[in-house]
Amino acid sequence: MLSQESLAKIDRELTKYPADRRQAAVMSALRIAQDEKGWLSKETVAYVAEYLGIPPIAALEVASFYNMYELEPVGQYKITVCTNISCMLRDSDVIVDHLQERLGIGFNETTPDGKFTLKEGECMGCCGGAPLFHINNKRMCEFLTKEKVDAILEELK
Amino acid sequence: MAAFDTPVQHRSDKETLVCLRTLGQPDPASLQAYLNVGGYKQLQRLVQDKVKATDVITQVKLSGLRGRGGAGFPTGLKWSFMPRYYDGTKYLVCNTDEGEPGTFKDRDIIRYNPHQLIEGMAIAAYTLGARVGYNYIHGEIWQDYEIFERALDEARAAGFIGENLFGTTFSFDLFAVHGYGAYICGEETALIESIEGKKGQPRFKPPFPASYGVFGKPTNVNNTESYTSIPWILEHGGDAFQALGVPNSGGTKLFSVSGHVERPGNYEVRMGMPFTELLDIAGGVWKGRQLKAVIPGGPSTAVMPAAAIMGATMDYDGLSKAGSSLGAGSMIVMDETTCMVKTLKRLSYFFYEESCGQCTPCREGTGWLYRVVKRIVEGEGRMGDLDLLTDVSSNISGRTICALGDAAATPVLSFIKHFRPEFEYYIQHGKSMVTGKAE
Amino acid sequence: MLNIEIDGKAVEVDHGTTIIDAADKLGIAIPRFCYHKKLSVAANCRMCLVQVEKFAKPLPACATPVADGMKIFTRSKAAVEAQKSVMEFLLINHPLDCPICDQGGECDLQDIAVAYGAPASRYAEEKRVVLNKNIGPLVSTDMTRCIQCTRCVRFLKEVGGMMELGMVGRGEHAEITAYVDKSVDSELSGNIIDLCPVGALTSKPFRYKARTWELTRRPSIAPHDGLGSQIEVHIKDGKVLRVLPREKESINECWLSDRDRFSYEGLNSPDRLTVPMIKHHGEWHETDWKTALEFAAGQLKDITNADGGEQLGVLVSPNSTMEEAYLAKQIAHGLGSSNIDYRLRQTDFRLDGKRMGTPWMGCNIPDLQEMDRILVIGSNLRNEHPLLANRIRKAVAQGAELSLVNPMDDDQLMAVKHKAICTPNDMVNVLAQILKAMSGLQRLSLCLPKSLNDLLETVRVWDNSQAMAESLAGLGKEVDLVSPRTGIFLGNIAQSHPRFTELYSLAEAIASLCGATFGILSPAANSTGAHLVGVLPGEHGLNAKAMLESPRKAYLLVNVEPELDCHHAAQARQAIAEAECVIALTAYKSEALEHADVLLPIAPFTETSGTYMSMEGRVQSFTAVTKPLGECRPGWKILRVLGNTLGLSGFDFDSSEQVKNAIFGGQKPSTVVWNSLNNNLRELIDIQVKIKSNVLQRLGEVPQFQSDAIVRRSPPLQKTRAVQAPVAAMHSQLLTELGLDDGEMVTVKQGVASVLLKAKRDDRLPHGVVRVPTALPVTSLLGDLMGEIEVTRA
């Protein structure tokens, strides 16, 4: 279900915890699984649970609690825009509107070509760089302007 | 060094760099940069000279260092709670989960000076007898997580963490772990649950982490900035650190300044700096506008109208005298164009969205608050709503498992208290007094 | 001890007591939802907030340990204000569907809301709606009503041993659910219905059947396993509509197994026999009692007069009451037969006459959870004794070391320290090894009699047997031979084992060497009682197995469906079919009784009075909770009248009480019981350790929901995932050796009979074992539960 590479990554995470605490690695294991699969299907979550030797519902509890896990398919690029206070004060609305217009989708929607999904996020701990979004949970883009957004979208196309 | 969108920001000569002291070095996050500023010497000294744990704690107490995570609990005192004699593994946890809106200082610490944090944690581990440590890093700042992982590799290779350090019996393993999008994991017991691979649902206390923490073992939790201050304190002495600040607020503090200022960013300054000076460092209110309000320590601290904060100093006592608190030093600046009703709506949504959901008043109350504020913003407000909001907030406050409940109540109570006319206007006219528009 | 004060009342409590426990002790009611004394403390509902002197904020009584001198106020203004506000929060998203909610009338939320709620809601926003889940045939869900107390989640994880439910999502969106489309399969699942303080989890079979205030409640005793759980039967219009636990800490605590809770649906089965029936020229005819009994008596007399009493065999179900058992025995003896037995699934009777008393579990039920070393031999614990398994689970959670010697490795949902998973045959060898290792452990100076010693000479001790011996001996721990906290128990599988004698003798010897409690986990509600009553073959009498092996001309069956209840289904079927006369006292019409001649409708446990004696020797009498259905009559009455009709003496009873009196000879039952419970052997028995055998051995287990006639007819239980079409399960290696594929149809043959089953790979089985369940119509052509078996491609 997961590639050898992903499993090796999970195994590395497991070394961070006592041997009888495999559940501890579920946060990173789900992250690694999502990196490989793009999202967490119920089969993937169950697979991760089985790999760690925990009840599947315990893994689902985690996968459904944290915002950055995706339990539904998302586009190739998931763009999560922070709209929390510091970003809002620096006009994240403008960025959101621009993105929605450019991509033709609203929050929690995916472009028909499956390229982009748009999400609204909570504070990402980078408020000095507001307004901002991150791509696929990994790449943070700060000090956004409409032009910068266009450039990024261009790059991802 | 990784390429960030953020430039190594503008620094002001009014800053005093303790936690960010490698800034200015070519590759500030590197081990070399840290060694250049005298890094890891304190750890080596303590371990090799077998300095007594109580002596370390004495220095930390003298330093007046108070927890930088927001609650301001004296660090030296917290350290003295860890059980001294305990057979099993004790744990050390660093809280780099900062998710409180407006807070982004710990990110800069692991981004620009991770080794000082590592040394601080290793010193704490030595002092508290912890064998294993975890740094729990906010999931959204992935690039910084990777920087920290690399710093750990470097430190391990250089023999600053791992087995039998400096040829002694002292061993300390330190690992990076991450959150994945849950503000509540900043709360220390939720964070511990998350380390254990569970939902971030805070634990009822007592027992406190010092007796029942990670995997049920004694655990010390501190904020990133708290640990990072430690090597400096041991190098220069607790008194010197205290002297950087003011009574009751020792040392420097990283202030995350965001919102309506010209130069948002982190500024490490001495405790007790007048607010106006800090605002000045951040370039002042942007676009030449007037200051309207400031949230001085993150949304869980009360909002302050401009008049109240202009005369305040940036330290624990200074801000509490002025009617709010220092929190995590997350200063959110709002100019005259800010609609406070709309702003409250966003904050209320945040707490509603981030409530972990286990305890009734917070789970049900945060949604209630948000829906009422939202209704007001949509022009459907009713006259009784402000009293209702105040009442519901008070009913959440103090009745929950963790302080998120109180944090959710604070903005509602303080926004309505200081800007009541704006709220009443919105309810009466169905539109904002500031923008003249409804949503 | 700490001295505290609650609402002005002083009380002295232990260290570590919480405020709520202290208040409960004083009888001061603090409202609560999430707290439950048997579960971990979650402190999430916040309903129990109370005011404590010197604390600015109200504290949750369930989670706050008391401190000396604490002054607590549960009804002060501050406390009530806090409680009221929590109540308001709980109600804002709760639907207003009380009128159609099954919990109505027994809803904690409703009750507490009446006491604490404000008259009108200040919440004017939209209410949350939560999608329903289908978690199986037993528990119905209305998740919008859920208040997230997590009692169900904690129960399944902590008591059930497996996290089957969780709270997914976050904040207001958090909801309780099983994993995606899974059901809740715990054998204790029904308890979450009782635990749910609102109407989110209710009983599916009971759904919409009645409002709580329309129900009459009557105490009774669960009639299935040997635990003797105390139940409360709820009745409307003379019909049993549900069964709930009665709280009895020392037996079932506040729990009930699903079997005990939902079997009642079998009482309302269309299969119920409601009039006496006589077969005439191969056709069944309904008749009246007098005719039926006279006919039965005539038949019995004719045969016993003509062929002697030894031509009568009497089989009594171990789920029958002591009274029924006793009267059946009187009839057998009165007719000159000493062929009577209740041990229908036993195959090895070499111990008969060699035991000093009535076999029992050797200790009391709660003792189990205090033990720190436990060895269980031949038991699929969760299947056989669900709540006993839970006691052991608790012991294990507290650090007890559990060892298992079993012919299968089913997950018991608890940590097993050591285990030997081997063929039934090899179990004897393993026990011999443990005994040898035990006698060799130097700290135990006791030694074995020479005969046994010689026998053990040849045994080679494997590592895990050594480890088990060391664990049992408490090596490395404080060994306390005076009050041993070690227990060795034989389960159902051991009791139907063809070499039960060896298992028993070896286990007893091991127990005596390490000072352990030694016991038998009685399979059925009255196994122990039937033994005490003496439902056992007399000196020249035949045991249950022999009665079928050498068929009798006449049988009297009390509550028995021969091919489903006996060790050798095929033999039972044939013996009954070929007998001249079969008189069956039964609550059900059944295919298994097609070959009977007279069917006498007997009242099941809810419709009769009687007594069960549990595995711990507890004598529990119960009365009828409803009137017998149709013409059904209590078993004891039928047997009494049959005795009268037969003209036998000693049948002058007007009540089951009088029968009970006769059983105990007018003495206090407890006196009689304690004088007779004894697992010791009178003498050592010649045993053989090694039997070389290359044949495949069947493991014929009784599935949990096939254990007796009532359970077999409970539709909700039969719909659970535990009930699966029978398969021939075996280790993958064996599959390969036999050239079979997983899932392929195979012919399973025992003796002359064979059946077609699917082969199933099951690596929890030892090599050499084919697991084919019994007590099912499909497998009722097969033979011995643990006999030789052949498997070939179909």
Ligand SMILES: Cc1cc2nc3c(=O)[nH]c(=O)nc-3n(C[C@H](O)[C@H](O)[C@H](O)COP(=O)(O)O)c2cc1C
């Ligand atoms: C809702 C909530 C969120 C919190 N978030 C953080 C956080 O992001 N970072 C942090 O260091 N402390 C946070 N805290 C405080 C921690 O619980 C804890 O007090 C702190 O990590 C202790 O470290 P310190 O004593 O060094 O401040 C939060 C507390 C609450 C109640």
Ligand code: SF4
């Ligand atoms: S106050 Fe809120 S976030 Fe904290 S434990 Fe309770 S529900 Fe969770």
Ligand code: FES
């Ligand atoms: S408010 Fe947007 S990153 Fe903090």
